[in-house]
Amino acid sequence: MTEEKLYDHTRKDSEPAPTAEENMGSLIQRGLALPLADIERVIDRPLAKGHQGGELPDWAVRDLAKSGITAQRAVELGIRHVQPAEYPALLGIDANGLSDGYFIPFRDPATGRPSKLADGREYGRVRLRETAACKDSKTGKPSTMKYVSPQGAGQRAYIRPEVHEALLDSGVPVVATEGEKKSIAATDAGIPVVGLAGNWGWIKDKDLLPELKVYATPDRVWTVIWDSDAAENPAFEQSTNRLAEVLATYGCTLKALVLPALGSGKTGVDDFLSHPNGGAEKLKALIEGEAEDVNASCDWPDIGEAPQYDLLPEFPIYAMPEVLGNIASEITKSDQVSVEVASLALMVTVGFAAGNAYKAAIKQGISARPNLYAMVFVPLAERKSTVFRRVLAPVETWISGRRLDWERTRDSIQVHERRMDALRKQISNINADPAEQQAYLEQLEAERAQRPVGRSPYLLADDTTPEEMVVQMASTGGRLGIFSDDARQYLQILTGRYADGRCQESIFLKAYDGTSPIRSGRRSRETITIEDPCAGILVFVQNDWLGELGRHTDLSESGFNSRTFFCVPESLAGARDADGHLRRAYTDYEVNPDVAAAYGSLVTTLLDQSFETQAPRVLDIAEPAKTLWIDFYNQIEAELGVEGDLRHIADLAKRYPVQALRLALIHTICRSGDRVSLQDMSGGIELALYFAHHGERAFQTMRSSFLPHNPGRIVDFLRRHRKSDFRLAELQRAIGGMDRDEVREAVHWLVDNGYARETKQFQAGRGRKASPRFIVNPHVHAGRGE
Numbered sequence: 001m002t003e004e005k006l007y008d009h010t011r012k013d014s015e016p017a018p019t020a021e022e023n024m025g026s027l028i029q030r031g032l033a034l035p036l037a038d039i040e041r042v043i044d045r046p047l048a049k050g051h052q053g054g055e056l057p058d059w060a061v062r063d064l065a066k067s068g069i070t071a072q073r074a075v076e077l078g079i080r081h082v083q084p085a086e087y088p089a090l091l092g093i094d095a096n097g098l099s100d101g102y103f104i105p106f107r108d109p110a111t112g113r114p115s116k117l118a119d120g121r122e123y124g125r126v127r128l129r130e131t132a133a134c135k136d137s138k139t140g141k142p143s144t145m146k147y148v149s150p151q152g153a154g155q156r157a158y159i160r161p162e163v164h165e166a167l168l169d170s171g172v173p174v175v176a177t178e179g180e181k182k183s184i185a186a187t188d189a190g191i192p193v194v195g196l197a198g199n200w201g202w203i204k205d206k207d208l209l210p211e212l213k214v215y216a217t218p219d220r221v222w223t224v225i226w227d228s229d230a231a232e233n234p235a236f237e238q239s240t241n242r243l244a245e246v247l248a249t250y251g252c253t254l255k256a257l258v259l260p261a262l263g264s265g266k267t268g269v270d271d272f273l274s275h276p277n278g279g280a281e282k283l284k285a286l287i288e289g290e291a292e293d294v295n296a297s298c299d300w301p302d303i304g305e306a307p308q309y310d311l312l313p314e315f316p317i318y319a320m321p322e323v324l325g326n327i328a329s330e331i332t333k334s335d336q337v338s339v340e341v342a343s344l345a346l347m348v349t350v351g352f353a354a355g356n357a358y359k360a361a362i363k364q365g366i367s368a369r370p371n372l373y374a375m376v377f378v379p380l381a382e383r384k385s386t387v388f389r390r391v392l393a394p395v396e397t398w399i400s401g402r403r404l405d406w407e408r409t410r411d412s413i414q415v416h417e418r419r420m421d422a423l424r425k426q427i428s429n430i431n432a433d434p435a436e437q438q439a440y441l442e443q444l445e446a447e448r449a450q451r452p453v454g455r456s457p458y459l460l461a462d463d464t465t466p467e468e469m470v471v472q473m474a475s476t477g478g479r480l481g482i483f484s485d486d487a488r489q490y491l492q493i494l495t496g497r498y499a500d501g502r503c504q505e506s507i508f509l510k511a512y513d514g515t516s517p518i519r520s521g522r523r524s525r526e527t528i529t530i531e532d533p534c535a536g537i538l539v540f541v542q543n544d545w546l547g548e549l550g551r552h553t554d555l556s557e558s559g560f561n562s563r564t565f566f567c568v569p570e571s572l573a574g575a576r577d578a579d580g581h582l583r584r585a586y587t588d589y590e591v592n593p594d595v596a597a598a599y600g601s602l603v604t605t606l607l608d609q610s611f612e613t614q615a616p617r618v619l620d621i622a623e624p625a626k627t628l629w630i631d632f633y634n635q636i637e638a639e640l641g642v643e644g645d646l647r648h649i650a651d652l653a654k655r656y657p658v659q660a661l662r663l664a665l666i667h668t669i670c671r672s673g674d675r676v677s678l679q680d681m682s683g684g685i686e687l688a689l690y691f692a693h694h695g696e697r698a699f700q701t702m703r704s705s706f707l708p709h710n711p712g713r714i715v716d717f718l719r720r721h722r723k724s725d726f727r728l729a730e731l732q733r734a735i736g737g738m739d740r741d742e743v744r745e746a747v748h749w750l751v752d753n754g755y756a757r758e759t760k761q762f763q764a765g766r767g768r769k770a771s772p773r774f775i776v777n778p779h780v781h782a783g784r785g786e
Contacts, residue, residue: 056081059129060102067181067270068188077184078105078114082126091126092151099130101148104180106156109164109211117153125149125180125197149197154204157211158183158195166192170217175287176202177225182269189273189280191287193225199239207722208246218251223291227268228261244294248778249722255291301754303779309697312570315340319686321670324350327599330591335386336584338569341376344691345391345538346599348372348565351666352459352481352536353395353606356514357613360621360665360676362629368661369514369616370669373537374565375487377546377698382573384540388485390591391538394603395460395481402457402611409454455611463489465498466507469535470520470528473511478530479610480511487539495552500736501716503554511535512563532616543568543701550702551712562655565691566698602670619668625681629664632685633657649699653692660688710738710746715755718776725775726756747774755780 056064060081061071069077082103084095090103105124106115115123126148134145149155158180166172176194177183183195194212196202202209208216215222224243230236244254259267262275272278317325320343328343335342351370361367378384456475462484464472473480484490496502510516511533518530546568555561575583621629636656639646646653664684668676707715717735718726732743750756756774 056102057100060127063127064102064181066274068185068274069181073184073188074102079103087126087148090121090150091148092121092153093148098132098148099128101126101128104158106158107161109159109161112161115156117150121150123150123153123156147197155197155201155209157197157201157209159211160184160187160192163187163192163194167194167215170220173221173223173287174215175223175225177269178227179268179270185270185273186280186283189283191280191284193269196224199226199233199235202243203246206246206724208250213250216247216250216252220252221255222247222252223255223257223287225257225259225269225287225291227266228259229266230258240294245724245775245778249724249776249781251781254294256294257286257291259286301777301779303754303777309568309700310693312340312693312697313690315343316686316690317343319683319690320347321350321667321683323598323602323670326595327591330595331387331390333587333589334591335383335390336572336587337383337387338572340690340694341378341382341384341567341569342387342391344374344376344565344567345387347663347666347687348374348536348538349391349395349483350603350606350670351662352538353603353610354666354669355479355536355606355610355613356532356534356616357606357610358619358665358669359616360619360661360668362621362626362661366658366661367513368658368665369534370662370665371512371534371536372565372662372666373508373512373535373563374539374567375537375698376540376567376569377543378540378569379543379571379573382569382571385485388483388538388540390596392460392483394600395483395607397600398604398607399457399459406454406457410456457611459607462487463493465493466504467520469507470518470530473518473530473533473535474528477611478514478532479534481536481538483536483538485540487541488545490539491541491545491548495548495555496716497720501713501720503552503558503560505555505558505560507533508535508537508560509558509563537564546698546701551707551715553707553709553712556651556702559651559655561699561702562652565659566695567691568694568697568701606669619665619673620675621681622675622677624678625664625676628678628681628685629657629661632660648703649696652695652699656688656692659691660685663687708746708749710742711749711753711755713738714743714746714750715780718780722781723776724778725773727773750774 056071056074056079061074064071064074064079069079080103081100082090083100084098087093087095087098103124103126105122107113108115117123128146128148131144131146132148134143135141157176160183163183167174172192174194175186175191176196177186178196178198178201180195183193186193202212204210207213222243224240226236226240240254240256247254259269259272261267262272262277265271267275267278269283272283273280315338317329317339320328324343324346328339328346331337331342332339351372354370356369356371359367359369376384455477456472458472459476459479460481460483461469461472462482464482469480482490492498494504496504507518510518512535514532514534518528518533520528549555549561572584577583636646636653638644640650640654641647644650660681661684664676664681667680667683671680673680713735714731717723717731728740728743728747731747732738732740735743738746747756751758751774755777757777758772758774
């Protein structure tokens with residue numbers, strides 16, 4: 001083959017003749033292959049130079065060319081020749097008879113800048129000209145190495161910036177293979193591929209490398225391409241299955257493609273791309289059609305599978321207070337959302353605005369305030385943020401209007417606090433007679449009496465901790481609303497993510513009825529006491545959090561769940577009616593401004609009243625209303641027994657009567673009534689019964705995720721730390737309050753119920769007993785609510 005035959009004869013005469021490297025690149029892209037002798041004749045000399053002047057010798061250019069990387073392309077990638085004398089500074093190792101090699105620099109995928117070590121050195125790997133003898137780092141047995149990484153730097157994935165940019169689209173599958181050169185060849189051929197440093201080149205601390213976690217988004221498909229001789233490597237199957245298990249904890253699936261052998265030797269991605277019977281299009285076809293699923297969870301039982309729900313009855317909009325029913329109807333028509341979602345959000349907001357300024361009692365010990373707790377579980381594309389903004393707009397406007405007055409009052413309070421601090425310091429420094437001390441004490445009391453008394457209007461929070469809640473409630477007169485249209489952070493706090501798995505619901509239990517004061521001394525030198533705490537909760541979150549709440553049985557056992565209205569509506573996204581029409585087809589309808597103004601006026605009035613109220617206004621209950629409530633109470637009580645219709649949700653249903661009383665009180669407040677009427681009570685009971693259907697839906701899912709206390713704590717630990725395996729000693733160290741026998745008993749329960757499996761015995765060290773290792777069911781991590 002002559003050099004002239006390699007030129008592109010379709011070029012114009014005015015165009016400059018391509019270089020030999022360009023000819024090589026063209027041949028590689030067309031899937032042609034050249035014998036080694038022809039490669040040597042085609043490549044230009046003098047030798048190509050790298051970025052730092054390290055010329056690439058013949059052997060390096062030939063080696064790179066076999067992977068489809070021309071000398072010019074190598075220069076662009078920063079690949080350069082290195083001598084053994086450079087290894088101590090570059091790799092942190094002594095040469096020890098190692099041959100020369102070429103250095104493949106790694107780049108930061110996001111910026112394209114050189115990847116650096118902690119000491120500022122450039123990170124990369126050296127491909128040695130001659131294979132060197134070494135010892136296996138795990139077994140200590142003799143082995144060989146062709147690539148050398150910087151000592152102590154750990155392994156990293158080779159991700160070109162163009163690959164990173166492509167993979168930022170979560171819909172693009174992640175494709176990885178073994179080796180930087182293979183990654184370069186595939187990427188240059190139009191297939192973005194991540195390069196791994198060997199079979200186990202994806203792992204760090206039993207998890208994905210940090211740079212790979214960016215692409216581990218739920219429901220994403222990963223494909224790993226192995227060389228044609230992969231089956232001869234005993235680590236191949238083990239590493240592939242382990243990668244599948246780890247990816248499953250992120251909600252991803254893995255496919256594996258072992259390339260067919262093209263020729264007598266092994267075939268890697270670069271070999272396949274350059275072979276006449278291979279090429280980029282055929283590789284794409286193999287990835288899409290021949291890669292086999294490595295389903296790490298296929299032989300695991302599916303745990304906590306959500307049940308099928310019964311259809312919901314029609315929402316009784318007529319049972320709503322008139323002003324709220326009107327605005328709920330408007331929001332439903334304008335924003336095309338579920339009417340029950342809008343209605344519940346409106347009632348929670350009005351109940352929160354009224355706060356602890358109102359109260360109604362059936363008798364001593366059975367009373368209610370209008371504040372409500374509600375969790376709305378909706379999938380994506382259900383327009384929850386639109387509803388949230390409309391419902392909460394009057395509260396936000398009210399807070400904004402009160403802000404300046406509060407800031408002035410707060411400044412005055414701070415001035416008085418500094419003056420009292422100075423007086424306290426003077427008193428502590430006095431060694432004079434008692435009369436002088438008494439004079440300072442009287443002055444201190446006078447200052448305290450003159451200190452301004454103000455309330456902060458900042459009544460809302462979304463992801464605050466219990467400690468921060470106490471401080472904020474102290475400044476508002478004991479009130480706070482947890483309102484969020486994306487409540488993952490709040491629910492993580494509630495379920496104890498930052499408290500060793502202990503649920504943090506106690507403050508909400510006290511703030512529901514207000515019968516027990518809240519006392520805290522953690523954030524102040526003086527104990528904070530809130531005598532009449534009052535909270536409201538309205539949070540929207542995706543459906544997968546229902547299972548998470550079910551795993552935290554403390555929330556049911558403490559009564560938090562039974563105090564909460566749950567809303568699990570049908571999805572409207574893409575839904576059609578009986579005639580085949582889209583239920584959410586576009587409409588120009590706008591919310592009636594008069595209806596919105598009436599709702600806003602109601603909320604503002606209630607906030608003004610409750611902001612100034614020192615003691616609640618106790619409303620009477622009309623006798624017919626009280627009789628109706630007692631009948632409802634008895635009916636519910638009769639169904640809680642072992643043969644009753646509500647026995648399966650008894651811990652939720654037992655609070656239906658009190659929930660109905662709260663809703664009835666909201667009716668009375670909305671019409672500015674002095675007494676809870678029969679109509680108010682009837683509406684409250686009907687709404688409570690409707691949302692009981694949603695509560696039953698929620699509890700069905702929670703019950704399917706039920707775990708006993710200690711197994712539940714272990715599962716929570718495994719989920720929080722994305723553990724795909726564990727050992728008993730590790731659990732005992734990490735989870736407080738469980739002794740060795742309790743850990744063993746809990747783990748046995750998890751094994752018996754399909755949450756984990758025991759693998760072969762693991763020898764921890766010389767002189768120690770064998771310690772069993774347990775593999776976690778990947779379904780434990782599926783659909784995490786984060």
